[in-house]
Amino acid sequence: MPTVAPLDLEGHVVAAHFLGDTPFFATAAGEIRRLDGGEKVTEAHNGLLTCVKDPFSAALLTGGEDGKVMRIAGDGTATQIAEAPRKWINVVAGGPQGAVAYAHGKSSVVVLADGSAKEFAEERTVEALAFAPKGLRIAAARYNGVSLHWVNTQLPAADLDWKGAHTGVTFSPDGRFLVTTMQENALHGWKLDGKAGEARHMRMTGYPSKVKSYSWSPKGKWLATSGAPAAIVWPFSAKDGPMGKAPLELGTRANILATCVAFHPVEEVLAIGFIDGMILGVRVGDGKEALLRRPGKGAITSMSWSSNGKLIAFGSEAGDCGVIDISA
Structure with missing residues (x-):
């Protein structure tokens, strides 16, 4: 049976992440707490809105x-990357070659490793950013679609249009697909490597709730999502991705919503967090389930695996968080 080392923090835990095998917990108050031979605290912000690995x-x-964008190193050192006075920064992303992107209002900004910045104007408010896995290319999700920018060229943005509000964005690990979460209960995707004139849209609908969490399997064969009383896992190994294929439903629980998903770093094993605080581990191949944590005080809002794949850090909206050791 896995063991759970609980950690009670005041207020909302925005994110739980690992750097190597050290767990980090980011709180809405602006503290980054890490468990590294005891609990250590970095004061990162006066009010934290987002924390991504x-x-x-x-x-x-x-x-x-x-208005600050910060980089937090493995030893807890905080370095300021950028500042936009009087702006709230709730969208950040990390890219190749030391690049960091952030957004405020209708602007996407990419800060390069040498400290220089490039700003891209968008037609609507930027809701999410993601870097392509190869090349300095960034996707900005907004109302009615996504803008794709090559950072180091003067080429105009490539627009991927689809009506509605796009609230999250992610590239597949091989860069062949781009997927957004939407304000409605759906995902939308585009096939980026198709021939000119080919139908490129992928509609992934049928969710009873909004999709707020997603995770790619290690080799990009599967995309797991929250937003239903199970993890909805879409197949992406075929050349057309999930088009014409039904998703898997893993960890099904009657009327209890999955709120967070996280794939193991090496194996096709998925951790699923639920609205009641329970966490299940499920193997994609045969659907075999293991209870990793019993229900707690609040919905699971963030989960992350350690680099060795033996530990899971989790956070909840009620502040009850901790680390699960699955090797126990």
């Missing part, structure tokens, strides 16, 4: 109500 480096990236 940089997929291209061993660091966390944060944005706050104080």
Whole structure:
């Protein structure tokens, strides 16, 4: 049976992440707490709005109500990347070659490793940003679609249009697909490697609730999502992705919503957090389930695996969080 080391923090836990095998917890008050031979605290913001793991480096990236964009290193050191006075920074993303992106209002800004910045004007408010896995290309999700920018060229943005509000954005690990979460209970996707004139849209609908969490399997074969009383897992291994294929439903629980999903770093094993605080581990191949945590005080809002795949850090909206050791 997995063991759970609980950690009670005041207020909402915005994110739980690992840098290597050290767990970090970011609170809405602006503290970054890490469990590294005891609990240690970094004061990052006066009000923290977002905290993401940089997929291209061993660091966390944060944005706050104080208009600052910060990089948090594995030892807890906080370095300011950018500042937009009197703006709330709730969208940040990490990219290749040390690039960091953030957004406020109708502007996307990319800060390069040398400190220089490039700003891209959007027609509507930027809701989410993501870097492509290769090349310095950024996707900005907004109302009625996504804008794709090559950071180091003067080329105009490529627009991917689909009516409605797009609230999250992610590239598949191989860069062949782009998927957004929407304000309505749906995902929308585009096939980026199709021939000119090919139908590129992918509609992924049928959710009873909004999709707020998603996670790619290690090799990009599957995209797991929250928003239903199970994890909805879409197949992306075929050349047309999930078009014409039904998703898997893993960890089904009657009328209890899955609120957070996180794939194991190496294996096709999915951690699923629910609105009642329960966490299940499910193997994609056969649907075999393991109870990782019993229900708690609040909905699971964030989960992350350690680099060795033996630990899961989790956070909830009630502040009851902790670390699960699945090797126990």
